[in-house]
Amino acid sequence: MLRIAVLGAGVMATALTFPAVENGNEVSLIGTHLDDEIIDSIQATREHPVLKLRVDERVKAYHFADAAKAIEGADVVMSGVNSFGVNWAGEQLASLATPGQTILCITKGMQADEDGTLHILPEVLKKRMGDLADKVHWAAIVGPSIAGELAVHRDTCVVFCGEQQEILDRLAKAYRTDYYHVWTSTDFVGHEVGACMKNIFAFGGGFAAGMLEKAGQADAQYAMYDYTAALFGEGARELKQMVTFMGGDPEVATGLGGVGDMFVTTMGGRNVRAGTYVGAGVPFSQIRNVTMKGITLEGVAAIDVVGEAIEKLTQRGVVAKDDYPLVRALYDIVAHDAPLDLPWKKFFGGEK
Amino acid sequence: MLRIAVLGAGVMATALTFPAVENGNEVSLIGTHLDDEIIDSIQATREHPVLKLRVDERVKAYHFADAAKAIEGADVVMSGVNSFGVNWAGEQLASLATPGQTILCITKGMQADEDGTLHILPEVLKKRMGDLADKVHWAAIVGPSIAGELAVHRDTCVVFCGEQQEILDRLAKAYRTDYYHVWTSTDFVGHEVGACMKNIFAFGGGFAAGMLEKAGQADAQYAMYDYTAALFGEGARELKQMVTFMGGDPEVATGLGGVGDMFVTTMGGRNVRAGTYVGAGVPFSQIRNVTMKGITLEGVAAIDVVGEAIEKLTQRGVVAKDDYPLVRALYDIVAHDAPLDLPWKKFFGGEK
CATH class of the missing domain: 3.40.50.720 (NAD(P)-binding Rossmann-like Domain)
Incomplete structure (x- = not known):
């Protein structure tokens, strides 16, 4: 006791x-x-x-x-x-x-x-x-x-x-x-980094629903699971890369603290809802300041922190410029009101 | 062209x-x-x-x-x-x-x-x-x-x-x-093995919905995403282990051909539907021979093949008896009409 x-x-x-x-x-x-x-x-x-x-x-x-x-x-x-x-x-x-x-x-x-x-x-x-x-x-x-x-x-x-x-x-x-x-x-560091990173990618779990809604296809015969699955895959890759970069065990990525946690977080919640608005074309500053004003968005907070840090680490030459393309894209959306346009060709180590 | x-x-x-x-x-x-x-x-x-x-x-x-x-x-x-x-x-x-x-x-x-x-x-x-x-x-x-x-x-x-x-x-x-x-x-082998294994775990993606339905809680305030997420995490682990065992690159697990594909397959389809019946308590032989008779279930076919092979490989001493606890549990359900009771303590290398 x-x-x-x-x-x-x-x-x-x-x-x-x-x-x-x-x-x-x-x-x-x-x-x-x-x-x-x-x-x-x-x-x-x-x-x-x-x-x-x-x-x-x-x-x-x-x-x-x-x-x-x-x-x-x-x-x-x-x-x-x-x-x-x-x-x-x-x-x-x-x-x-x-x-x-x-x-x-x-x-x-x-x-x-x-x-x-x-x-x-x-x-x-x-x-x-x-x-x-x-x-x-x-x-x-x-x-x-x-x-x-x-x-x-x-x-x-x-x-x-x-x-x-x-x-x-x-x-x-x-x-x-x-x-x-x-x-x-x-592996304290590895698991804590995984827990932060999964929140980042879960934000993207809402994009597809928002895009379908905007296109008037919320009830279409075929949804957009392929889209979210690809984002999930790249998310898992970048989570693993960050865990490793921070000194954790890459095995964290393929376990409860990695893709397990990312899966559950992608299934719903405030972060995913914020991502749905992004998918529907709402500039993020409006989501932050109007649509979801005052609502705690831990995933967005993590994107703000990690996205900005990755920019600085890249400038310092600590992180390669082609690494973390999804985090960078999410940061662009959240910090600079970039419209949603995922850089598919940069994912998975670059289309080749 | x-x-x-x-x-x-x-x-x-x-x-x-x-x-x-x-x-x-x-x-x-x-x-x-x-x-x-x-x-x-x-x-x-x-x-x-x-x-x-x-x-x-x-x-x-x-x-x-x-x-x-x-x-x-x-x-x-x-x-x-x-x-x-x-x-x-x-x-x-x-x-x-x-x-x-x-x-x-x-x-x-x-x-x-x-x-x-x-x-x-x-x-x-x-x-x-x-x-x-x-x-x-x-x-x-x-x-x-x-x-x-x-x-x-x-x-x-x-x-x-x-x-x-x-x-x-x-x-x-x-x-x-x-x-x-x-x-x-x-990495031909690694990707083909990943594609087979993800079908196996997707079957489990239906369990939670079936369990909730059976308990009269299909519309309950809180669903069972934790359950499916844990299964997904252990699935990713075992997928990676099998990719490695077969001579593929373990990196496959954290990419499109691993958790990306597993994610999309878990979102729906015939396999998941079969899993839902299992969650609701229907013995698998009845699902195979009556409820879903004649319907192609690629995930179940993969469980049949890989589950039986793992038993034989274990007998031969090629695979350790504590490895692949989720595949073994799914095989028990599919081949021996075992009731659904996931061996949580055996997952993730054993509860410790």
Whole structure:
């Protein structure tokens, strides 16, 4: 039995309380300052208003004001905020966490230095935590997992990745149930990079539907799966290339943390919806500022970061100019309002 | 300009006549003895009754009785029959083809010797062609391509694989259009094995829908994408392992001929439909003999062949007993009416 404190009450963080508490762990769910309505709702009726499910009675829900109390003495502190809150979460954990605790991250993404050097998010968190960073253990969860599916006990397979095998074993044991299947890996970098990259390509999963809609062919006899499949294939290639570039094991690409996660992310969600608008011809600046204003788009955020970094890394001669043609095309769409026109001939190492 | 004779008038063989004839090649479509109705229809109205589209006016349609006339003098003879007709096609080509022609295969699958040794289908065709086999050139088309999508000019990316680069270059040039994007590869074995394996895993793409239906949850708030994504990930792993085992380049797995093709095949079709029945609890023998009697299931055929071969290769000590847990589970379902119960803990190298 572990004492687990979860910082952030979003859908994924909350979904993970299900296997955790059912396994006999003691689980606290702490809303950030943005989660007050969620915590109010759970405290009053147990209902998570976004997940639209009842949270297990045994999960204690706290407002952020009570975070210190909830985190004190915990074995595991989960950082459950989204990628936009990582810097904030690091600053909070710097004062709330204590040596010996395990920080378990579920946020996907990367950040880049001015020169384009990319960092996985646990590294970013670490940086914000100062001296404490080396006194806690680090781990993260990746793999194909839709929050609501996990919460209603659908079979879900994930990878707990981190730096120390014994910590991963302890976490896996705490979380494993008959529906939550957990593998472990010390390829921390490889899995985190895979988790970021799959979000990038999932954005493209919406293009075909938008193009068909625009052409008045939403119900046509033949859809555009060939298009999405080719994009998926090139996505897998570039994911693998980036995992390798960042020092991870290329095998990540053909597993849960690679194409498995990319598959589930391509099946739906906000990112795919944003991609559908792109397919229908809406300039991305309009999607960002009007159509989907205020909606968190983790995939787009990843394209912004990685796309810009790749441009800089190319200028520095670290990345070849013909590499990552799909990331570059997506970045052009997202950053420069480029119309959708995939550079097929550049894919798969160049048409030849 | 090439003279292309297509043996078999199924949907995929017919779809490939579109880019071929639009590019100025001379194309003949020859029905097998099973395709008489299709050829009658094309000759009378240009309509392909299964594809439900008009075949280009410039494609000449022939009944099998006129095959010799259509194939004589052709540069390329496409073997467009399905995997069940490969032996037959090889025997026909042995008398119909002539030295110097290129045999272009579009059939996916493998065959096995009594001891479990697996062979790609072009090898099987070769064997049936006797001395002529070494006097013709060999190539095949793989990658995510739904026949109807290609025929209506949806962007489609494929790989022409074969033994000689100059032959592949010639074929690619003949087929490339602004919607049909062609790459080439001399990793013939790797791509053919990938094309067979993706059919195997696509069968599993239907399980989740069937399970939800059986549970009365077809319209539930949360579906089962996590389940299919995990299966997809393990499928990609086993595809890569088999490509490597057969002597192909493992890179095939993360490209068009691997996960790209697996993605499109998982999106629908007869194989996935058969998998849906399995998910709903129907014993496979009933699906094979009653529910889908007479319907060609290439994925199931591949499971039969590869699953049985893996058992034999394991007995011979050539394959480790813990390898290919998903293929083994699918084979159990298909060959022994095993109920659907995926061995999650054996996936991804074993839960650890």
